[in-house]
Amino acid sequence: MATHLDDPAARDAAIRAAVRAIPHGQVAGYGEVARRAGLPGRARLVARVLATNPDPGLPWHRVLRSDGRIAFPPGSRGWREQTARLRAEGVRVEAGRVRGQPAAATLDARLWGPEA
DNA sequence: TGGTTGACTCGTA
DNA sequence: CTACGAGCCAACC
Numbered sequence: 024m025a026t027h028l029d030d031p032a033a034r035d036a037a038i039r040a041a042v043r044a045i046p047h048g049q050v051a052g053y054g055e056v057a058r059r060a061g062l063p064g065r066a067r068l069v070a071r072v073l074a075t076n077p078d079p080g081l082p083w084h085r086v087l088r089s090d091g092r093i094a095f096p097p098g099s100r101g102w103r104e105q106t107a108r109l110r111a112e113g114v115r116v117e118a119g120r121v122r123g124q125p126a127a128a129t130l131d132a133r134l135w136g137p138e139a
Numbered sequence: 140t141g142g143t144t145g146a147c148t149c150g151t152a
Numbered sequence: 153c154t155a156c157g158a159g160c161c162a163a164c165c
Contacts, residue, residue, distance in 0.1 A: 052148095053146075057147095065147095066147040066160090068161065068163095069146085069147085070145070071162070074145085086146080088148080089147075089149085095146060141165105142164105144162105144164080144165100145163095147161095148158105148160085149159085150159105151155105151157085
């Protein structure tokens with residue numbers, strides 16, 4: 024049976040919604056975003072969506088690789104822009120790597136905290 | 140129809 | 153801690 028996520032457009036929308044859900048000044052991994060969008064294991068799909076994303080308002084810079092590093096080649100245009108955008112939000116970035124916020128932790132845990 | 144590509148991830152050295 | 157290889161998924165040619 025075809026679930027709503029079988030439709031490419033729907034998956035695309037779900038992924039972008041998950042990205043928009045990342046709070047200002049916080050980050051999340053590709054795999055984490057995919058899981059939150061209801062697409063576990065589709066980290067590469069998330070990357071594709073961001074790469075082709077037409078929405079300038081999407082906080083794509085808050086999405087990192089699972090090891091906390093920026094996914095662009097060091098020194099590239101995107102790499103520099105992502106670094107700058109993150110720093111502008113108060114995120115500590117060193118050598119293309121984000122510190123203080125393990126991207127491996129679940130987004131839910133960060134949104135709701137250890138209390139909830 | 141079949142091989143290549145990439146803003147990925149994980150296990151191992 | 154970093155580097156490399158194999159696995160994966162969907163889009164492209």
